[in-house]
Amino acid sequence: MDGIGDICRKHNCLFLVDTVASLGAAPIFMDQQNIDILYTGSQKALNAPPGTAPISFNERACQKMFNRKTKPVSYLFDMTHLSNYWGCDGKPARLYHHTGPVSGFFALRESLAILAERGLETSWKKHKEVAAYLYRGLEDLGIKLFIPDRDLRLPSVTTIAIPDGYDWRELLMYIMKNHQMEMTGGLGPSIGMVMRIGLMGYNCEKHNADMALHALADALKNCKKSKA
Known part of the structure; x- marks a missing residue:
C-alpha cells in the first residue's frame, strides 16, 4: 500500500482499500498510508460471525461525499444516508435507514476487544x-x-x-x-x-x-x- 495514497493525492482521486482478509492479520495504517476509505469484513481475521462490514472514511472522503451534486441511484448506496443512521453527519435528526444486525455488532465488539487485548x-x-x-x-x-x-x-x-x-x-x-x-x-x-x-x-x-x-x-x- 505504501506510496499509492500519495499518487492518489497527486491526481486528486480517492484511495479505497479492501482489507476484508487483511485487517488484523497484516499491518495496515490508514492515516500514514493516505487511505481515504477502508472497509473490511467481520468474519475473517477479526474472527467474528459474518454479517457486518466495518467501513471508515477520512475527512477528505467525507468532504467529497457530502458535497457531491448528484445522488446515488439507490439509497442502499447512499453513504450520506448511512452516515446519518450512525450519527456521523452532525445533523440532529436521525432518519431510518435499516434495521441493524444488533447481535452481530455485539459479537464484532467482543472480537475487537479480544484482538485489542492480544495486541x-x-x-x-x-x-x-x-x-x-x-x-x-x-x-x-x-x-x-x-x-x-x-x-x-x-x-x-x-x-x-x-x-x-x-x-x-x-x-x-x-x-x-x-x-x-x-x-x-x-x-x-x-x-x-x-x-x-x-x-x-x-x-x-x-x-x-x-x-x-x-x-x-x-x-x-x-x-x-x-x-x-
Missing part, C-alpha cells in the same frame, strides 16, 4: 509465522507459490499455482469430500490459475496448516493427473 503486533506476528510454516510445507510437497516474492504475499491467504496436469476443481472437490475442508479457486483473472488457502483469526494455527498440507498431499496422490 495487533502479536496478531500480525502470528499470521506471518503460520504463513511461513505453510510456505515451507507447500514447497516440501513440490507445490509452487503463485506470488514468488515472499514480501508481496498476504499472510492470511496463500495462493498456490495449480499443480501441472491436475484439474483444480477435482482437487477441491476431493478435499471437501474426504477431508471436510474447503479450499477455493481463483477470482476474476486468476480463475483456473490458482487455489487459495485461508489461515486467519482463530484458524491461524500450525496444526491447521498441517491439516491443509495433509489434505493437499492426499488429493495429489489420489486425483487423476493428465499425461500431457
Whole structure:
C-alpha cells in the first residue's frame, strides 16, 4: 500500500482499500498510508460471525461525499444516508435507514476487544509465522507459490499455482469430500490459475496448516493427473 495514497493525492482521486482478509492479520495504517476509505469484513481475521462490514472514511472522503451534486441511484448506496443512521453527519435528526444486525455488532465488539487485548503486533506476528510454516510445507510437497516474492504475499491467504496436469476443481472437490475442508479457486483473472488457502483469526494455527498440507498431499496422490 505504501506510496499509492500519495499518487492518489497527486491526481486528486480517492484511495479505497479492501482489507476484508487483511485487517488484523497484516499491518495496515490508514492515516500514514493516505487511505481515504477502508472497509473490511467481520468474519475473517477479526474472527467474528459474518454479517457486518466495518467501513471508515477520512475527512477528505467525507468532504467529497457530502458535497457531491448528484445522488446515488439507490439509497442502499447512499453513504450520506448511512452516515446519518450512525450519527456521523452532525445533523440532529436521525432518519431510518435499516434495521441493524444488533447481535452481530455485539459479537464484532467482543472480537475487537479480544484482538485489542492480544495486541495487533502479536496478531500480525502470528499470521506471518503460520504463513511461513505453510510456505515451507507447500514447497516440501513440490507445490509452487503463485506470488514468488515472499514480501508481496498476504499472510492470511496463500495462493498456490495449480499443480501441472491436475484439474483444480477435482482437487477441491476431493478435499471437501474426504477431508471436510474447503479450499477455493481463483477470482476474476486468476480463475483456473490458482487455489487459495485461508489461515486467519482463530484458524491461524500450525496444526491447521498441517491439516491443509495433509489434505493437499492426499488429493495429489489420489486425483487423476493428465499425461500431457
